[in-house]
Amino acid sequence: MNREERLNRQSRIRNFSIIAHIDHGKSTLADRILEKTNALTAREMKDQLLDSMDLERERGITIKLNSVQLKYKAKDGEIYTFHLIDTPGHVDFTYEVSRSLAACEGAVLVVDAAQGIEAQTLANVYLALDNDLEILPVINKIDLPSADPERVRNEVEEVIGLDASEAVLASAKAGIGIEDILEQVVEKVPAPTGDPDAPLKALIFDSLYDAYRGVVAYIRVVDGTVKVGDKVKMMATGKEFEVTEVGVFTPKSTPMDELSVGDVGFLTAAIKNVGDTRVGDTITSAKNGATDPLPGYRKLNPMVYCGLYPIDSAKFNDLREALEKLELNDSALQYEPETSQALGFGFRCGFLGLLHMEIIQERIEREFKIDLITTAPSVIYDVMLTDGTELKVDNPSDMPDAQKIDRVEEPYVKATMMAPNEYVGAIMELCQLKRGNFIDMQYMDESRVNIIYEIPLSEIVYDFFDQLKSNTKGYASFDYELIGYRPSKLVKMDILLNAEKVDALSFIVHSDFAYERGKVIVEKLKELIPRQQFEVPIQAAVGQKIIARSTIKAMRKNVLAKCYGGDISRKRKLLEKQKEGKKRMKQVGSVEVPQEAFMAVLKMDDNNTKK
Amino acid sequence: MIQAAYLHIPFCEHICHYCDFNKVFLKGQPVDEYLQYLDKEMEITMNSSDYAPFKTIFVGGGTPTALNEKQLATFLESIRKRLPLAGQYEFTFEANPGDLSYEKLKLLYDYGVNRLSLGVQTFNDQLLEKIGRVHRAKDVYQSVESAKKAGFKNMSIDLIYSLPTQTMADFQETLTTSFQLDVQHYSAYSLIIEPKTVFYNLMRKGKLHTPGEDVEAAMYELLMEKMKENGFEQYEISNFSKPGFESKHNLTYWNNEAYFGFGAGAHSYVEGYRRSNYGPLKKYMEPLDQNELPIMDKHEVTKKEKMEEEMFLGLRKTQGVSMKAFKDKYDIEIMEIFREELLAHEQKSLLEIKGDSIQLTKQGRLLGNEVFQSFIK
Numbered sequence: 011m012n013r014e015e016r017l018n019r020q021s022r023i024r025n026f027s028i029i030a031h032i033d034h035g036k037s038t039l040a041d042r043i044l045e046k047t048n049a050l051t052a053r054e055m056k057d058q059l060l061d062s063m064d065l066e067r068e069r070g071i072t073i074k075l076n077s078v079q080l081k082y083k084a085k086d087g088e089i090y091t092f093h094l095i096d097t098p099g100h101v102d103f104t105y106e107v108s109r110s111l112a113a114c115e116g117a118v119l120v121v122d123a124a125q126g127i128e129a130q131t132l133a134n135v136y137l138a139l140d141n142d143l144e145i146l147p148v149i150n151k152i153d154l155p156s157a158d159p160e161r162v163r164n165e166v167e168e169v170i171g172l173d174a175s176e177a178v179l180a181s182a183k184a185g186i187g188i189e190d191i192l193e194q195v196v197e198k199v200p201a202p203t204g205d206p207d208a209p210l211k212a213l214i215f216d217s218l219y220d221a222y223r224g225v226v227a228y229i230r231v232v233d234g235t236v237k238v239g240d241k242v243k244m245m246a247t248g249k250e251f252e253v254t255e256v257g258v259f260t261p262k263s264t265p266m267d268e269l270s271v272g273d274v275g276f277l278t279a280a281i282k283n284v285g286d287t288r289v290g291d292t293i294t295s296a297k298n299g300a301t302d303p304l305p306g307y308r309k310l311n312p313m314v315y316c317g318l319y320p321i322d323s324a325k326f327n328d329l330r331e332a333l334e335k336l337e338l339n340d341s342a343l344q345y346e347p348e349t350s351q352a353l354g355f356g357f358r359c360g361f362l363g364l365l366h367m368e369i370i371q372e373r374i375e376r377e378f379k380i381d382l383i384t385t386a387p388s389v390i391y392d393v394m395l396t397d398g399t400e401l402k403v404d405n406p407s408d409m410p411d412a413q414k415i416d417r418v419e420e421p422y423v424k425a426t427m428m429a430p431n432e433y434v435g436a437i438m439e440l441c442q443l444k445r446g447n448f449i450d451m452q453y454m455d456e457s458r459v460n461i462i463y464e465i466p467l468s469e470i471v472y473d474f475f476d477q478l479k480s481n482t483k484g485y486a487s488f489d490y491e492l493i494g495y496r497p498s499k500l501v502k503m504d505i506l507l508n509a510e511k512v513d514a515l516s517f518i519v520h521s522d523f524a525y526e527r528g529k530v531i532v533e534k535l536k537e538l539i540p541r542q543q544f545e546v547p548i549q550a551a552v553g554q555k556i557i558a559r560s561t562i563k564a565m566r567k568n569v570l571a572k573c574y575g576g577d578i579s580r581k582r583k584l585l586e587k588q589k590e591g592k593k594r595m596k597q598v599g600s601v602e603v604p605q606e607a608f609m610a611v612l613k614m615d616d617n618n619t620k621k
Numbered sequence: 622m623i624q625a626a627y628l629h630i631p632f633c634e635h636i637c638h639y640c641d642f643n644k645v646f647l648k649g650q651p652v653d654e655y656l657q658y659l660d661k662e663m664e665i666t667m668n669s670s671d672y673a674p675f676k677t678i679f680v681g682g683g684t685p686t687a688l689n690e691k692q693l694a695t696f697l698e699s700i701r702k703r704l705p706l707a708g709q710y711e712f713t714f715e716a717n718p719g720d721l722s723y724e725k726l727k728l729l730y731d732y733g734v735n736r737l738s739l740g741v742q743t744f745n746d747q748l749l750e751k752i753g754r755v756h757r758a759k760d761v762y763q764s765v766e767s768a769k770k771a772g773f774k775n776m777s778i779d780l781i782y783s784l785p786t787q788t789m790a791d792f793q794e795t796l797t798t799s800f801q802l803d804v805q806h807y808s809a810y811s812l813i814i815e816p817k818t819v820f821y822n823l824m825r826k827g828k829l830h831t832p833g834e835d836v837e838a839a840m841y842e843l844l845m846e847k848m849k850e851n852g853f854e855q856y857e858i859s860n861f862s863k864p865g866f867e868s869k870h871n872l873t874y875w876n877n878e879a880y881f882g883f884g885a886g887a888h889s890y891v892e893g894y895r896r897s898n899y900g901p902l903k904k905y906m907e908p909l910d911q912n913e914l915p916i917m918d919k920h921e922v923t924k925k926e927k928m929e930e931e932m933f934l935g936l937r938k939t940q941g942v943s944m945k946a947f948k949d950k951y952d953i954e955i956m957e958i959f960r961e962e963l964l965a966h967e968q969k970s971l972l973e974i975k976g977d978s979i980q981l982t983k984q985g986r987l988l989g990n991e992v993f994q995s996f997i998k
Binding site for chain 2: 541570582584
């Protein structure tokens with residue numbers, strides 16, 4: 011292709027994402043668009059095609075990004091090349107969202123015609139505006155009996171400040187309005203503006219590991235062209251590679267001769283490590299490359315840490331291999347070996363958020379068949395010691411003795427919650443309980459409110475979202491962003507089982523709540539730990555001081571006192587089952603502790619709120 | 622040489638809320654036909670097996686006494702024909718206090734049944750109603766009297782404790798009432814909530830209020846104490862008798878010996894195989910039409926499993942497991958196989974070694990499963 015052909019083609023490229031709150035119909039709309047552009051034959055069509063991981067389908071969320079190239083014959087008679095870039099829908103993956111938005115010139119904003127704007131939608135719209143995207147509002151699910159498109163149209167105008175007069179009224183499920191959306195994409199989303207003759211600049215917005223091809227980098231070409239055999243350089247890491255394959259997803263992976271300005275596709279170069287192709291990094295030519303990378307790259311830092319331990323300590327190496335494999339696909343996952351007196355050898359792992367953590371944990375248990383004990387998640391605390399040194403603590407059991415500590419700072423987030431106004435009281439009560447500071451409250455319309463609090467991140471990583479949902483009958487939506495560190499009166503609480511400190515159960519708590527939490531957790535542990543052959547005292551201690559205690563009574567009776575009419579096999583099975591149950595517990599000192607107990611600090615809040 | 626047989630009558634007029642044994646409502650069932658198939662199963666088995674005259678026969682259910690007199694006569698005739706008895710024998714029928722007429726009792730006795738096991742469960746009428754039993758306490762007194770009149774000199778009462786809402790006082794009263802009757806044997810089981818029962822469904826809905834582990838343990842301790850006071854010796858975890866009246870049939874199981882099982886869903890232990898019959902009547906009958914045994918499942922017990930079973934069955938008995946007998950049976954020292962486990966339990970005072978015998982302590986009886994499961998490797 012010569013310059014003119016490339017420029018001509020470039021003028022008919024449209025790159026866009028779909029932004030939507032969970033359940034507002036993003037995946038369904040994506041499916042309809044694929045159908046409409048005949049990307050798939052009916053036989054290939056399965057529902058929610060873009061969410062390809064099992065877990066994604068089950069949870070109805072997108073974890074890994076996908077992009078797909080589509081051909082659309084518009085009403086003006088021209089054939090346009092669309093790149094539809096999927097975005098993850100969860101707050102844990104905000105950075106990925108921002109990078110995939112950076113690969114687009116436009117975004118289709120899907121809002122549920124009954125529910126209106128939600129906190130996450132708003133957050134993502136702001137991300138899109140930050141990236142100067144053309145935003146096309148779509149009011150979806152207009153065929154629902156409770157739909158109120160006009161109210162939602164007003165909301166879009168007032169809350170976001172977008173012109174929604176031309177918002178398409180659609181029902182992705184019923185196939186209404188799809189063509190109008192595609193026409194607006196052609197008319198309103200600008201064509202890519204880069205120069206095909208400039209040095210290569212391609213944004214990596216995602217990557218995954220393929221056992222045969224190495225890392226597959228998902229890229230958006232901003233300037234220049236790239237083809238097989240080119241020598242390229244990753245600008246953040248400085249690593250150089252020779253391109254072995256370029257192509258696009260249609261949605262099948264389809265090799266191409268070259269990728270040029272505006273193209274969204276993939277690139278492979280026998281790259282062994284996902285860490286070498288960091289999301290947000292810029293790919294350029296190894297020789298005479300660009301001098302300035304594309305803006306916005308940052309290294310992802312985990313926000314939440316927890317310990318992962320195999321229940322069966324013989325599986326430590328299996329766990330290491332599992333983490334290594336997962337890391338290939340997930341550069342945000344961090345881990346390093348750690349040892350716990352109670353749990354033995356395991357890994358301290360860093361995650362973007364709780365969902366990310368749950369997903370990794372679930373994948374290890376499912377895909378690698380390793381039963382895990384997860385310790386309660388912790389944030390990173392900044393600890394200033396009396397001798398002037400500063401310490402970062404991501405594991406509560408590493409917290410130094412109180413007398414050595416000058417002060418402790420903890421991360422705070424700005425939490426945005428939207429809900430119908432009758433739940434304002436419930437939300438404020440919850441935020442207050444979570445040590446939140448009220449910042450602002452705005453009415454979005456007569457009945458919906460946007461509430462802003464500053465809350466310690468550690469309170470969010472517990473079950474904040476679940477509680478918010480249950481206190482608002484599921485109506486509230488929630489988003490948060492990190493705003494920095496602040497000093498707090500924090501203390502370490504230790505838990506003793508049978509007079510032995512269990513390091514894996516230690517946690518950090520605000521001193522005003524220590525007494526209450528200590529009481530709740532010893533009761534919770536008493537429920538979760540089954541009776542042993544001896545009495546087990548449970549104590550909660552801050553420093554040397556015991557602040558709460560309870561006792562697991564000794565097992566009184568466990569004997570099969572029933573006649574099974576000669577069915578000995580059944581007796582055997584019952585004994586085997588009891589024995590198997592014990593194997594799934596962790597021996598901590600002389601006490602057998604089930605998996606759930608290590609997460610008990612997470613669950614204690616529901617008792618708290620009911621009091 | 623197999624000298625024990627269990628026969629299963631899977632029919633009931635009422636289904637109890639806790640029962641998960643193989644049973645169906647009596648009404649509309651092919652009872653007479655079933656008895657014919659049972660006869661055929663015995664015939665085929667006896668023709669192809671090496672057997673000696675039977676020392677124990679146990680008829681259980683379901684409710685064997687739900688059969689009418691004519692059916693009972695047919696059934697007893699068939700047993701007499703197929704299962705010859707030894708000179709000294711124990712022939713037990715499970716009986717439901719609600720449907721024991723003198724005529725039925727006489728019939729049983731005349732056919733050589735010499736032991737009755739009465740499903741009493743509790744003497745508290747309200748509790749009886751709550752657990753789905755139709756009989757009432759007074760039926761028990763009458764049944765015992767009629768049985769004595771018919772000639773029975775060996776009777777056992779089944780009790781269940783830790784029933785929903787049952788209190789210590791309730792159970793104490795049941796025991797006191799019970800000891801006024803002239804019976805020779807007790808089996809006392811703690812309620813276990815099994816899947817596919819009324820109780821299980823209630824439990825899942827949170828509507829079943831059982832007394833809990835502490836009360837259950839206290840009831841068991843009370844049981845052991847009261848039995849002793851009243852001259853009943855505990856010879857197994859759940860079984861008590863006047864001297865000489867131990868259930869010889871059930872001892873077959875705990876001694877890990879062989880037995881036949883006849884009838885739908887019955888289990889047997891024959892020539893080193895643990896087998897179970899098809900439970901549903903139709904499935905049970907079909908193979909017999911082809912002159913084949915209705916065996917659904919068959920597992921050859923390995924030597925390792927035999928030794929494990931020797932332990933978890935044998936230790937249920939008060940006399941425990943004899944080290945010498947173990948050596949004679951398996952040609953290996955018990956201490957060579959289970960040393961670590963035995964010593965650990967001994968140290969925790971769950972087990973004691975008395976001369977040649979390894980026995981559970983009183984604490985060990987309460988925590989029997991903790992001991993038993995350690996032998997399964």
